[in-house]
Amino acid sequence: MKEWIAVLRAADAAARWHVHQRRKGIAQEPYINHLLEVASLVAEATSGSDPTLVIAALLHDAVEDQEVPVEMIIREFGKPVADIVLEVTDDKTLPKDERKRRQIVAAPKKSREAKLIKLADKTSNLRTIAASPAADWSVNRRLDYIEWAKAVVAGLRGISPWLEQQFDEAASAAERSLNPPMAGV
Template sequence: MGIGLRTFEAKAGWSGLRERLTGRLPEHDLVLLDEAVEFAVVWHADQVRPAGEPYVEHLLEVVCVLVDALETTDVDVLRAAVLHDVVEDTDCAPADVRRQFGQRVADLVEWVTKPEPTEGQLPAEARAAYLARLRAAPTDAIVVKLADRLSNVQRLDSHPRPEKRRSYYQETVRSIVPLAQTHPWFREWYATWDRTFGHLGADSSDAVG
């Protein structure tokens, strides 16, 4: 029997995750992450995920993937993981991220931020263009995106809308799994994930929002 799908969680919040990271990251870097988490919590406020959990759990799950699975210690990549949705899902501007966290973090966040449709562009077209653009992203941005999507799909059966489960599965296979092929850990994880949720590929559906 094959190994089951490895999942990541951050239900203990930042305090619990920070305690786990103590000794694995320099204290200076933990302070930098403190600032990023505080910034994200303020902007995301009372947002929740589709299954009802606080939004910050998703952000911290992405950090868990990078640290626990990839042993990432680059604090800019970890801060970008915490902040990856702040421009896309709140009124925070890219300039706010750049001013607070520097150009490199802002650039990584920009790569993984889905832009608003341009004039005359349908939302589905904007999303397809964003996903296609990721193929040209730098390695650090792709790693953040792969960890982000992992958090979103690791418990795909918990999404309350069946049609979203199917469309998210199909989009992940089509546009995200190819990005994982040059990253061995992610390649193996998404292969296991596909075996776990492959039944969702039986029906077609539009991509999720």
């Protein structure tokens, strides 16, 4: 029971830390929606058996996007959570192309926990591209993101058939969202 109280504390912390952040899509959803979706995917993929992983999923962008000090995560949620969060955090001092390349290279070497969060994160991002793409993202940029996400996920496969299926469905939906409807159909 105590660990699920910590999950709710993490959801509250994530909502507070990301309060002013919005998704890039035209719907401009509150960013917490993404964090909750990633955590829900991870919880479902593990049948709710790993509250520490769910907490890390809720906090997975805190260091990268909101510069939350790792020490704060350790103090509030423990070192195991902080270690997972750090494992999925990009080094924002590097150029974007280098960060993207490193995600592809590092994916197969990640821990089970980091792989699950990365897979859930990419699934959520592709669902957003399909449902509410960023207004300033061209078709080409969306295609590039879909292909890059597939390259990252290729190194994550074998960790959760159910979550991989969710990703594959999201990738297909994102690709379909770019195709004009057939005339007369």
